[in-house]
Amino acid sequence: MSGVWVWIEHEEGNVVSVGLEALGTARRIAGDLGEMVTAVVTGHEVQGVADQAFNYGADAVLGADDETLAGFRVEAHGPLVAHLVEEREPAVFLTGNSIDGRDLAAWVAAQLDLGLVPDGTGVRVEDGTVVVTRPVYAGKLLSDAVVTDGVQVITLRSRAFAQAEETGGSGEAEWVDPVVAEEEVPTKIAGFESAGGQVSLTDARIIVSGGRGVGGPEGFEPIRELAEVLGGAVGASRATVDAGWIPYDHQVGQTGKTVSPDLYIANGISGAIQHQAGMRTSKVIVAVNTDPDAPIFKIAHYGIVADLFDVVPALTEEFRKRLD
Amino acid sequence: MKVVVCVKQTPSTTAVFSVDGSGNVSWEDPGGKPHVVNPWDEYAVEEAIRLQEEHGGDAIALTLGDEESKEALKTCLAMGCTEAIVVSDEAFAGSDTRGTARVLAAAIEKLEDVDVAFFGKQAIDGDTGLTPMQVAVTLGWTPLTFVSAIKEIDFDGGSITVERLVQGGKQTATASLPVAISVVKEINEPRYPSFMGIRKANRATIPTWTAADLEVEEGVAGAFASKVEWSNIYEPPPRDTSVEIIEAETVEEQAKILADRLFEEKVI
Ligand SMILES: Cc1cc2nc3c(=O)[nH]c(=O)nc-3n(C[C@H](O)[C@H](O)[C@H](O)COP(=O)(O)OP(=O)(O)OC[C@H]3O[C@@H](n4cnc5c(N)ncnc54)[C@H](O)[C@@H]3O)c2cc1C
Numbered sequence: 001m002s003g004v005w006v007w008i009e010h011e012e013g014n015v016v017s018v019g020l021e022a023l024g025t026a027r028r029i030a031g032d033l034g035e036m037v038t039a040v041v042t043g044h045e046v047q048g049v050a051d052q053a054f055n056y057g058a059d060a061v062l063g064a065d066d067e068t069l070a071g072f073r074v075e076a077h078g079p080l081v082a083h084l085v086e087e088r089e090p091a092v093f094l095t096g097n098s099i100d101g102r103d104l105a106a107w108v109a110a111q112l113d114l115g116l117v118p119d120g121t122g123v124r125v126e127d128g129t130v131v132v133t134r135p136v137y138a139g140k141l142l143s144d145a146v147v148t149d150g151v152q153v154i155t156l157r158s159r160a161f162a163q164a165e166e167t168g169g170s171g172e173a174e175w176v177d178p179v180v181a182e183e184e185v186p187t188k189i190a191g192f193e194s195a196g197g198q199v200s201l202t203d204a205r206i207i208v209s210g211g212r213g214v215g216g217p218e219g220f221e222p223i224r225e226l227a228e229v230l231g232g233a234v235g236a237s238r239a240t241v242d243a244g245w246i247p248y249d250h251q252v253g254q255t256g257k258t259v260s261p262d263l264y265i266a267n268g269i270s271g272a273i274q275h276q277a278g279m280r281t282s283k284v285i286v287a288v289n290t291d292p293d294a295p296i297f298k299i300a301h302y303g304i305v306a307d308l309f310d311v312v313p314a315l316t317e318e319f320r321k322r323l324d
Numbered sequence: 325m326k327v328v329v330c331v332k333q334t335p336s337t338t339a340v341f342s343v344d345g346s347g348n349v350s351w352e353d354p355g356g357k358p359h360v361v362n363p364w365d366e367y368a369v370e371e372a373i374r375l376q377e378e379h380g381g382d383a384i385a386l387t388l389g390d391e392e393s394k395e396a397l398k399t400c401l402a403m404g405c406t407e408a409i410v411v412s413d414e415a416f417a418g419s420d421t422r423g424t425a426r427v428l429a430a431a432i433e434k435l436e437d438v439d440v441a442f443f444g445k446q447a448i449d450g451d452t453g454l455t456p457m458q459v460a461v462t463l464g465w466t467p468l469t470f471v472s473a474i475k476e477i478d479f480d481g482g483s484i485t486v487e488r489l490v491q492g493g494k495q496t497a498t499a500s501l502p503v504a505i506s507v508v509k510e511i512n513e514p515r516y517p518s519f520m521g522i523r524k525a526n527r528a529t530i531p532t533w534t535a536a537d538l539e540v541e542e543g544v545a546g547a548f549a550s551k552v553e554w555s556n557i558y559e560p561p562p563r564d565t566s567v568e569i570i571e572a573e574t575v576e577e578q579a580k581i582l583a584d585r586l587f588e589e590k591v592i
């Protein structure tokens with residue numbers, strides 16, 4: 001078994017951020033292990049993705065380019081990647097822990113009976129093995145895990161790792177034939193409704209969130225304005241989602257999304273343990289709350305004890321001046 | 325029609341954890357409810373019950389755990405599941421997700437003619453979210469993860485159309501039964517157990533299946549077969565929790581000071 005493989009997630013012909021993070025991590029692990037990095041590219045019309053993988057440091061690109069692989073269906077991509085892993089036996093197989101990345105890794109591990117450590121937030125090499133640090137119990141504890149036998153399948157949490165850097169590399173990809181035909185893929189994608197070009201919460205560098213303190217659906221207006229000025233995404237507590245003030249895709253927390261932005265601004269959010277579970281790993285946390293004893297201040301780096309309807313517009317104004 | 329819903333008993337979301345010198349994890353719950361049905365699984369249970377109410381047949385709750393996890397199954401029965409089964413055997417303790425998936429798959433096979441197996445998105449203890457896919461692959465069924473709505477299901481024709489929450493939006497996918505579905509919170513609003521339901525659940529007998537009842541391949545389940553070693557479990561290093569409260573005469577000044585800090589931190 002040799003080599004570090006990384007599955008490259010892409011969208012509309014471009015490698016997505018979690019793909020670059022996985023590639024950057026593969027490079028680092030491969031350096032420590034003294035191995036080569038192979039980028040695995042699967043999809044339709046993905047020559048450009050292969051070129052990007054070389055440009056971001058892959059030593060080799062292996063994959064398949066076929067119509068059955070258009071869009072992501074795990075029943076088409078899974079058997080193909082499993083076949084390649086079985087045939088060539090890499091030491092390590094990495095993906096991002098996105099919806100598709102995790103599905104793919106789980107498929108490959110199940111089909112080939114491999115050990116899998118998902119959702120790593122840290123990786124290091126010790127005695128030739130990759131040790132993965134990952135949060136458990138909603139981040140209340142951390143654990144170090146290793147795959148003890150066979151290919152080490154690992155998925156990486158979004159935004160927990162540095163992206164690969166451009167190297168200017170290039171090369172010839174090796175393309176193989178897909179292993180399943182369209183008739184053998186029972187799942188058909190019948191439609192897609194885009195969330196409308198909003199910054200996705202899990203990818204966002206900056207998140208501005210609102211809690212029950214916003215008082216109603218219209219209370220999210222100032223929150224949205226601040227997010228827009230900062231180029232960030234809008235988050236929400238469960239209380240506001242349950243009240244129907246904002247759709248569920250915005251919910252941050254244990255039963256919502258787990259996010260780890262550079263900056264998280266919590267407005268009118270008390271900071272319940274279940275909310276913290278989804279955002280405590282943010283780099284810098286700012287809390288705006290009228291109650292100086294709100295638990296959110298226990299994990300915040302900066303706090304303002306005041307009415308969010310005064311503070312948020314003032315912040316929007318201030319950043320608008322500076323960022324223009 | 326027959327649907328199964330896989331539920332796990334987990335610590336409550338408010339549990340406070342501690343780890344002793346030998347790495348054993350224990351927890352206490354300030355609310356006095358240390359064990360709950362994994363919150364994500366409540367949505368799966370609700371969806372299974374709704375199908376059962378609409379189409380008749382069985383909605384069976386299934387768990388792999390210890391005898392104590394029967395409590396979680398009672399909640400499922402009280403909500404409206406028609407049957408519940410616990411799979412419990414020392415031989416299965418300490419399984420990794422692939423071991424767990426093999427055991428659950430074997431139990432689903434034993435139930436025969438299951439059309440849909442429901443799962444939560446992830447269990448809030450290990451937070452892996454791997455089990456639904458791994459059960460699907462083991463059974464050779466179609467996996468449908470992150471399902472936010474069942475738009476159509478035709479048990480006679482053997483087809484299903486679902487909406488999935490995927491990166492960047494919502495996808496509509498069709499597939500043929502049987503399927504393994506993991507659900508997200510958007511799919512429904514789980515009901516509370518009714519008083520009658522609780523009484524019924526307390527009287528119900530919940531059978532325990534052991535390794536002897538199931539056909540699980542040698543060497544895949546149990547601690548011994550696990551290919552993942554949790555070498556170390558520990559409390560996260562305390563984060564730098566000293567909060568700087570920004571005070572000034574006016575909010576405009578507060579905003580200015582905060583903006584300065586955030587530029588210094590290089591997060592903007
Ligand atoms: C199983 C389970 C899962 C859960 N999962 C999640 C989850 O994923 N995400 C989540 O968020 N919650 C979750 N919760 C709910 C959680 O326990 C809290 O109930 C919820 O987070 C509270 O939301 P909140 O902070 O917006 O509201 P509150 O707790 O009501 O806090 C509102 C805050 O706003 C402040 N405020 C009011 N007016 C103003 C103003 N004008 N200006 C500034 N501040 C103001 C108040 O001082 C208060 O601190 C879960 C609960 C359970 C039991």
Ligand SMILES: Nc1ncnc2c1ncn2[C@@H]1O[C@H](COP(=O)(O)O)[C@@H](O)[C@H]1O
Nearest residue numbers: 330331388443444446447452453454455
């Ligand atoms: N021991 C178990 N018994 C029954 N169902 C389980 C068990 N472990 C996991 N599941 C199911 O698989 C889902 C995902 O769990 P996990 O992969 O552990 O995050 C859960 O929401 C449950 O529906």
